[in-house]
Amino acid sequence: MLVWCMDSVALLPCVLIIWSSAAFIASYIFAVLEGHVVPFIPYISDTGTCIPESGLFGFMISVTAVLGAATMYVRYKIIQAQNVRISFLNYWFNLASFLIGVIGCIGMGIVASFQETSVTAVHDVGALLTFICGVAYIFLQSLITFKACPQWSNKGICYIRMTISVISVIAIFPMIICASFDGMKMYHCEAGEEPSPYHQASAACEWIVAFGFVTFFLTYIKEFQAISLKISTEIHDDF
Structure with a gap:
């Protein structure tokens, strides 16, 4: 018998949650141990700026972006299949949600590929895409x-997901505003002055939003347990 989190395609969001959490935490631990960031609430990107943690950060965040896009695609197909049985949603609404999510994953890939101190403008654009x-x-x-309630979901999961979403929406505004007040300063690996209150407030909001994403995908696991995903291959006659 399979472990509960490995039933059907539930393994996908489970791996995403574990891997992304490990990416944030491992990079933070390495950066603190190396003395590259202050222990109290650095930016997530700050923990992946310097060698050697930059390599770990880039690799793990790139994999997270791929896992995130795959999870979003499965969710898109689930809604599509449910909507065929019982129509409750406009097709374009589902597609738009999926495409917006994929753009966010692309932004995450940009963050992983362009470190904060190498190509700052590109990194910042990627970060904004990811979070927004x-x-x-x-x-x-x-x-x-x-x-989808009550046919395909229950009130409990509705309120849990909306609560996570509202908290993330509320947190993203001070994250961006405080970062702009701080002057979007480039992070330097060398020891220097302590981060400003604006910097730390923005960083705290960034961590809230990041783990808001992780918690949100956690709610997918039970739903994905009821799904089987098949890949079919057809060879055309003119091959």
Whole structure:
């Protein structure tokens, strides 16, 4: 018998949650031990800026982006299949949510590929795409969950997802505003002055949003247990 988290395609969000959490925590631990960041609430990107943790951060975040996109695709197909049985949602709403989520994953790939101190402008654009599109994705998915109730979801999961979404939406505004007040300063590996209150407030909000994503995908596991995903291959006659 399979472990509960490995039933059907439930393994996918489970691996995403474990891997992404490990990526954030491992990079933070390495950066603190190497003395590259202050232990109290650095930016997530700050923990993956310097060698050797930059390599670990880049690799693990890149894999997280791929796992995130795959999980979103499965969720998109689930909603599509449910909507065929009992129509409750416009097709384009589901597609738009999926595409926004994928753009967020692309932004995460940009963050992983362009370190904060190498190509700062590109890194910042990637970070904004990740967080803005990520928050938009989970908010849209929360609305979809409400629309799917009671046929395909229950009130409990509706309120849990919406609560996570609202907290993430609220946190993203001070994250961006405080970062702009701080001047979007480039992080330096050398020891220097302590981060400003704006910097730490923005970083705290960033961690809240990041683990908001992790918690949101956690709610997918039970739903994915009821799904089987098949890949079919057809060879055309003119091959």
